[in-house]
Amino acid sequence: MRLRLPEERPTEPPTGYKIAHPVLSQDGTRAGFTGVSLGGALPYGVLADASCVYGLSHRAPHRRCDCGFHCVHDRTAAEALLCTAEHRAAVLLEVLVLGRYIRFERGFRYARQRVRTATVGPCVCGTVAAALADAGWGRPGWRALAPSCAGCVRGRTSVSLASFARLAGEGLRVVAGSGAALPAADLAGPEGLGVPELVAEAALLQARLDWFQTQLGRLGERGPGGGRQG
Secondary structure (H helix, E strand, C coil), X not given: CCCCCCCCCCCCCCEEEEEEEEEEECCCCCEEEECCCCCCCCCECXXXXXXXXXXXCCCCXXXXXCCCEEEECCHHHHHHXXXXXXXXXXXXXXXXXXXXXXXXXXXXXXXXXXXXXXXXXXXXXCCCCCEEEEEEEEECCEEEEEXXXXXXXXXXXXXXXXXXXXXXXXXXXXXECCCCEEEHHHCCCHHHCCXXXXXXXXXXXXXXXXXXXXXXXXXXXXXXXXXXXX
């Protein structure tokens, strides 16, 4: 006799929480996320369908496999994962669990998801993040990003939080710590930016200008021949 799991038919999609690394496509036109464990080699968008990471033909999630998206019920449990050294640069995602799912004691394994909100932690220096900058690693065709303040961006490839939300699309909201959410739907162009977003963009531009001025100053000290003038 085979035991069947009880079926649930919720009136609204369940909400879950997980952590992931934000990523930017090589050409800078798309944004998404990549997981921190199983399936981490496969970046996904705001609205995405799961597939078996082992290449098997069954639909995810399968009862006899561990494929599918994963999330936990409790936000605090997901935030606790950000304390580990390897996950400090990850972001906290609030997701809607869509399609078929299997419920566990601590969370879900499921077929489809929509990322509603991405909460970005502070810069490594402790300052509230104004951007997501090149983290120094990635996947084929994708650069991993990490939270950064305007002062620490320097010459690295980076996008503001508002720009990341716009590139990711699908109504994603990006939140800096406990700051205000930045909805992509309202950021179709520069004319759609509000005061907080414009301040963040201005801070990034100023930081980059300061960095370039510093580099030009160093070149000037060396002189046209490469040696220092004196």
